[in-house]
Amino acid sequence: MPAFPAMPTRAGAGAAVAGAAVVAVLSATLVLYGPPLDAVLNRAFPLHTARSVTDMEAALQLVRNVVPPLAACKHKGQAGRIGVVGGCPEYTGAPYFAAISALKVGADLSHVFSTQDAAAVIKSYSPELIVHPVLDSPSAVQDVEKWLPRLHALVVGPGLGRDDVLLENVKGILEASKARGMPVVIDADGLWLVAQQPALIQGYRKAVLTPNHVEFSRLAEAVLGDPLDGGDRSRAVLRLSRALGNVTVVQKGEQDVISDGEQALTCSQEGSGRRCGGQGDLLSGSLGVLAHWALLAGPEKTSGSSPLLVAAFGACALTRQCARQAFQKHGRATTTTDMIREIGPAFSRLFETSAGADGGVAPTGELCL
Amino acid sequence: MPAFPAMPTRAGAGAAVAGAAVVAVLSATLVLYGPPLDAVLNRAFPLHTARSVTDMEAALQLVRNVVPPLAACKHKGQAGRIGVVGGCPEYTGAPYFAAISALKVGADLSHVFSTQDAAAVIKSYSPELIVHPVLDSPSAVQDVEKWLPRLHALVVGPGLGRDDVLLENVKGILEASKARGMPVVIDADGLWLVAQQPALIQGYRKAVLTPNHVEFSRLAEAVLGDPLDGGDRSRAVLRLSRALGNVTVVQKGEQDVISDGEQALTCSQEGSGRRCGGQGDLLSGSLGVLAHWALLAGPEKTSGSSPLLVAAFGACALTRQCARQAFQKHGRATTTTDMIREIGPAFSRLFETSAGADGGVAPTGELCL
Numbered sequence: 001m002p003a004f005p006a007m008p009t010r011a012g013a014g015a016a017v018a019g020a021a022v023v024a025v026l027s028a029t030l031v032l033y034g035p036p037l038d039a040v041l042n043r044a045f046p047l048h049t050a051r052s053v054t055d056m057e058a059a060l061q062l063v064r065n066v067v068p069p070l071a072a073c074k075h076k077g078q079a080g081r082i083g084v085v086g087g088c089p090e091y092t093g094a095p096y097f098a099a100i101s102a103l104k105v106g107a108d109l110s111h112v113f114s115t116q117d118a119a120a121v122i123k124s125y126s127p128e129l130i131v132h133p134v135l136d137s138p139s140a141v142q143d144v145e146k147w148l149p150r151l152h153a154l155v156v157g158p159g160l161g162r163d164d165v166l167l168e169n170v171k172g173i174l175e176a177s178k179a180r181g182m183p184v185v186i187d188a189d190g191l192w193l194v195a196q197q198p199a200l201i202q203g204y205r206k207a208v209l210t211p212n213h214v215e216f217s218r219l220a221e222a223v224l225g226d227p228l229d230g231g232d233r234s235r236a237v238l239r240l241s242r243a244l245g246n247v248t249v250v251q252k253g254e255q256d257v258i259s260d261g262e263q264a265l266t267c268s269q270e271g272s273g274r275r276c277g278g279q280g281d282l283l284s285g286s287l288g289v290l291a292h293w294a295l296l297a298g299p300e301k302t303s304g305s306s307p308l309l310v311a312a313f314g315a316c317a318l319t320r321q322c323a324r325q326a327f328q329k330h331g332r333a334t335t336t337t338d339m340i341r342e343i344g345p346a347f348s349r350l351f352e353t354s355a356g357a358d359g360g361v362a363p364t365g366e367l368c369l
Numbered sequence: 370m371p372a373f374p375a376m377p378t379r380a381g382a383g384a385a386v387a388g389a390a391v392v393a394v395l396s397a398t399l400v401l402y403g404p405p406l407d408a409v410l411n412r413a414f415p416l417h418t419a420r421s422v423t424d425m426e427a428a429l430q431l432v433r434n435v436v437p438p439l440a441a442c443k444h445k446g447q448a449g450r451i452g453v454v455g456g457c458p459e460y461t462g463a464p465y466f467a468a469i470s471a472l473k474v475g476a477d478l479s480h481v482f483s484t485q486d487a488a489a490v491i492k493s494y495s496p497e498l499i500v501h502p503v504l505d506s507p508s509a510v511q512d513v514e515k516w517l518p519r520l521h522a523l524v525v526g527p528g529l530g531r532d533d534v535l536l537e538n539v540k541g542i543l544e545a546s547k548a549r550g551m552p553v554v555i556d557a558d559g560l561w562l563v564a565q566q567p568a569l570i571q572g573y574r575k576a577v578l579t580p581n582h583v584e585f586s587r588l589a590e591a592v593l594g595d596p597l598d599g600g601d602r603s604r605a606v607l608r609l610s611r612a613l614g615n616v617t618v619v620q621k622g623e624q625d626v627i628s629d630g631e632q633a634l635t636c637s638q639e640g641s642g643r644r645c646g647g648q649g650d651l652l653s654g655s656l657g658v659l660a661h662w663a664l665l666a667g668p669e670k671t672s673g674s675s676p677l678l679v680a681a682f683g684a685c686a687l688t689r690q691c692a693r694q695a696f697q698k699h700g701r702a703t704t705t706t707d708m709i710r711e712i713g714p715a716f717s718r719l720f721e722t723s724a725g726a727d728g729g730v731a732p733t734g735e736l737c738l
Contacts, residue, residue: 070642070701072623075582079644104702109646119458120486124493127462128647128704344702352700 056317059265062305063290063314064351066297067106080107082288083151084158085144085173086188087114087135088166091159092121094188097278097336098158098285099129104343105289105318111151113144113173115166118159136165141172148176152292153183157190158281167193171200178204183291183308187284191215195222203245205260208291208308210250210284216240233257234264248308250287252280256316260306265313271320272327278336279319282343287315314351321346425686428634431674432659432683433720435666436475449476451657452520453527454513454542455557456483456504457535460528461490463557463650466705467527468498470654473712474687476661479654480520482513482542484535487528505534510541517545521661522552526559527650536562540569547573552660552677556653560584564591572614574629577660577677579619579653585609602626603633617677619656621649625685629675634682640689641696647705648688651712656684683720690715 068079082102087095092114099110099122112122112131119133134143148154154177156170170193177184183206186194191211194201195218201207211219217227220236223243228236234257241249241261248260256267294307294314302310319339325346326338437448451471456464461483468479468491481491481500488502503512517523523546525539539562546553552575555563560580563570564587570576580588586596589605592612597605603626610618610630617629625636663676663683671679688708694715695707 072640072642074642074644075622076644076646076648103645103704106701108644120490123461123490126706127465127494128645128706129462130459130646131461132459344699347702348700 056268059267059310059313060317060350062302062310063317064353065301066290066294066307066310066314067351068293068296069353077108077150080153080289080292081109081111081151082107082285082292083111083113083144083147083154084285084288085113085135085154085156085170086159086190087112087118087122087131088159088161088163089115089117090161092118092125093278093336094159094281096122096125096129097281097340098155098187098288100126101282101285101340101343102155102289103128104340105286105347107289107292110285111147113140113147114159135169136163140169141176144173145176148180148182151182153185153288155185155187155284155288157186157188157193158284160189160193162189162192167196171197174200178206181206183208183288183295185210185284185287185291187211187280188215191219195219198223198244201244201247203247205246205248206291206295206308208248208250208287208312209244210252210280210287210312212252212280216249216251234259234266238264248306248312250283250312250316252283252316256320258309258312258316260309263305263309265309267313267316267320269317269320269324271323272334274323274327274332274334276335279323279339282322282336282339283315283319286318286343287312290314317350318343318346321350425637428636428679428682429686429719431671431679432686433722434670435659435663435676435679435683436720437662437665438722446477446519449522449658449661450478450480450520451476451654451661452480452482452513452516452523453654453657454482454504454523454525454539455527455529455559456481456487456491456500457528457530457532458484458486459530461487461494462647462705463528465491465494465498466647466650466709467524467556467654467657469495470651470709470712471524471658472497473709474655474658474716476658480516482509482516483528504538505532509538510545513542514545517549517551520551522554522657524554524556524653524657526555526557526562527653529558529562531558531561536565540566543569547575550575552577552657552664554579554653554656554660556580556649557584560588564588567592567613570613570616572616574615574617575660575664575677577617577619577656577681578613579621579649579656579681581621581649585618585620603628603635607633617675617681619652619681619685621652621685625689627678627681627685629678632674632678634678636682636685636689638686638689638693640692641703643692643696643701643703645704648692648708651691651705651708652684652688655687655712656681659683686719687712687715690719 084095084099095112095114099112103110110129112129113135114122114131115136116133119131123131134140137143185208187210191209217229220226220228220240237249237251237257238259241247241259246261251257258265290311291308294311299307322339322342325342326334330338453464453468464481464483468481472479479498481498482504483491483500484505485502488500492500503509506512554577556579560578586598589595589597589609606618606620606626607628610616610628615630620626627634659680660677663680668676691708691711694711695703699707
């Protein structure tokens, strides 16, 4: 059993209690590629088997650790500048959902890179977004690439579609993002592209894939020659992540299963039975912000677990909590717009410490260095 | 110590108390360019050093003095017709935020001059705005110029971008506005233009620049060969303002520092730690209206201080109060749209006298002359 660092927290109360639980939850770190998969899996999923309130709470505490406090001395952009790549003649809602979710989780600026036609529509949904009508331009890759130095994370796929020209441009954008070491969340038809060309993200440990059931099977078939659609989900997700060289994989479902090829977590936060389109965009947009925050905080804030694993857990828990809150108000009529309205209260409920909730301005000092 | 005129007020109650404090706050009017900067600075910042509730209240009282009472006899347009120059293929939210903020502060009409593509999108955000799709037209300068006689103030820069053709057009628009003696608030990429060509506004005392940290450094580097990014912020802002020939400079930050090269004020109204994009547009749009009102009221209403200094203080205080109120409701999920919803209540709380708050219509008579 490997030794674990003490869990650093900025939340005073509850940290000690949560700390003990975190060791219980996440102490299953595995020796990379060492033991056979079956042996590993027998030890890897205390959360999967336990699914207790205590374990969920401990994992949520790790998310809290990476959420940056708000401080009066900070400047625009420091809490995150997120880019969403998607939006085409058919799909305009998805990139909007992802980008506005990033803002409401706490990013300072949210960009969308869409096709020309889609851009005006996406802009019209909200004046908060910066929408670049470039994705079908002959210079799309360069047009997006010049913005990358000003972005902290990229969400690729919401509303992308499967047009060959667009997918070729997205391939170039992914290569450019990898060259810069940017965290990249890939969803929807971004995953279709990855299933066609797994080498695109093979071994890139700052990538997070967020497949639903169908997308997961397609990926597993492409990478392992087996859709992995039966049996133990945690085992399947761990296998796919390993096969992709420890890319983080989030399999969305009744419960969300997350693995970086070393650990697997199950998020069983209560959600709703409503499955309207767009919920995955809320998840991917939120995850863009949380991935940036978690990588910035580093593994010392996540008790040695992968920051992207913790970020993904946070985004899953948040999305499910939004679904639950929206469903309580709107029932079967719930749409993703209703869920997005719940991001603020849900985030606050799950992740805010008293410092963040108290007027929004933490004491300055070291926060501002 | 120069003599000060008695502070004229239209608010009966509280005026006497506030009057004494105003003298304490603003009695540091300096002989123009007279004493060396250091000697001046030692006397110039009672507010900067004090930052007391009393001093803030005294400065807010000066803003109240310039807010025109509403009266049943007034006609459409008399409370202000504001123009915003900005909006391009990438940016459409910023000019909307500025223009709608001007309306919500109390302007009667709010115009936007944007590029053709951006105009339809900006219109879609709100039927309240008049949006002219002219900024990328070959006749852009003339197209805007013919509207200038019908406008009271111009806000230049929100969502402008850095396209050379647009910047050249904006240069022409600025020249035309100066020729008419119009107050001009310059923000965002309007400041980028000024940093390239400081002569554009050099010595134009009806200009107000509203740089954030990065924009301020760029301007200071261009004008003084020194980014002035360390040490005493009040001194830095005063220096830049002086070097520009007493153009009013508002350096936004943890506290907002304002100078017209003669005085410096610090606005420490409580805001929030949220730094989402668009807050600066709320400030510039509000400032467009307040600048018009303050110049109309004249220095006899501002205890001898520069009307634009007082207007800028008012816009800063209002923006921060909106941020605070929105944050109390929405926490980290706060966006600029949430802040704009707070303009009415925040303005009322900070600036409305009982006459203005009581049904909105003051007694007629001299108000209608």
